[in-house]
Amino acid sequence: GESVGLHLPTLSVQEGDNSIINCAYSNSASDYFIWYKQESGKGPQFIIDIRSNMDKRQGQRVTVLLNKTVKHLSLQIAATQPGDSAVYFCAEAYMEYGNKLVFGAGTILRVKS
Amino acid sequence: DAGVTQSPTHLIKTRGQQVTLRCSPKSGHDTVSWYQQALGQGPQFIFQYYEEEERQRGNFPDRFSGHQFPNYSSELNVNALLLGDSALYLCASSSDRGRKPQFFGPGTRLTVL
Numbered sequence: 520g521e522s523v524g525l526h527l528p529t530l531s532v533q534e535g536d537n538s539i540i541n542c543a544y545s546n547s548a549s550d551y552f553i554w555y556k557q558e559s560g561k562g563p564q565f566i567i568d569i570r571s572n573m574d575k576r577q578g579q580r581v582t583v584l585l586n587k588t589v590k591h592l593s594l595q596i597a598a599t600q601p602g603d604s605a606v607y608f609c610a611e612a613y614m615e616y617g618n619k620l621v622f623g624a625g626t627i628l629r630v631k632s
Numbered sequence: 633d634a635g636v637t638q639s640p641t642h643l644i645k646t647r648g649q650q651v652t653l654r655c656s657p658k659s660g661h662d663t664v665s666w667y668q669q670a671l672g673q674g675p676q677f678i679f680q681y682y683e684e685e686e687r688q689r690g691n692f693p694d695r696f697s698g699h700q701f702p703n704y705s706s707e708l709n710v711n712a713l714l715l716g717d718s719a720l721y722l723c724a725s726s727s728d729r730g731r732k733p734q735f736f737g738p739g740t741r742l743t744v745l
Contacts, residue, residue: 562736618730619688622674
């Protein structure tokens with residue numbers, strides 16, 4: 520079945536450094552990918568999304584890279600701040616079927632001050 | 633803009649009971665999706681509603697049912713509760729028939745005793 524996986528369950532970075540969170544997806548038909556941040560006790564918060572016709576998309580301090588050849592997705596956070604500490608999820612979908620999101624298990628990002 | 637709202641925040645039920653969770657989508661959104669998130673895991677898709685109809689369904693039993701009202705708000709009903717139904721139930725809304733990013737509410741924490 521469909522699955523989205525993450526390579527690292529926990530990532531620790533120093534404040535001010537850049538963070539890279541990786542994600543592998545298995546469904547080659549997926550054409551939409553999205554990153555969420557979830558803080559303890561809260562719902563997932565939208566960070567950035569990308570469609571399969573793009574390789575890169577930038578937001579404020581974040582960049583998502585998509586490599587369809589190896590079915591790999593990454594989220595880069597520039598100048599990581601303590602407020603970035605959270606669990607990060609990537610998710611995939613096949614938009615023709617109405618954006619049913621398939622989530623991975625998540626990566627914990629810990630920012631050390 | 634209030635964003636996606638859910639009620640109640642927390643709920644405690646016993647096995648065999650029935651529960652109804654409610655969701656109001658973000659203003660301007662027409663599609664509502666429900667997810668179940670077990671502790672330490674990523675959200676799992678339950679179903680999606682558009683134009684008051686269930687458009688997609690995940691791998692959940694018929695005990696899980698839902699409804700969407702003309703004002704786009706939605707309910708999730710779970711019958712014959714099991715201990716394993718204990719989880720955070722998340723509602724997400726999106727626009728353009730679900731083809732735009734999904735925004736999540738804070739969730740309802742359901743505990744089944």
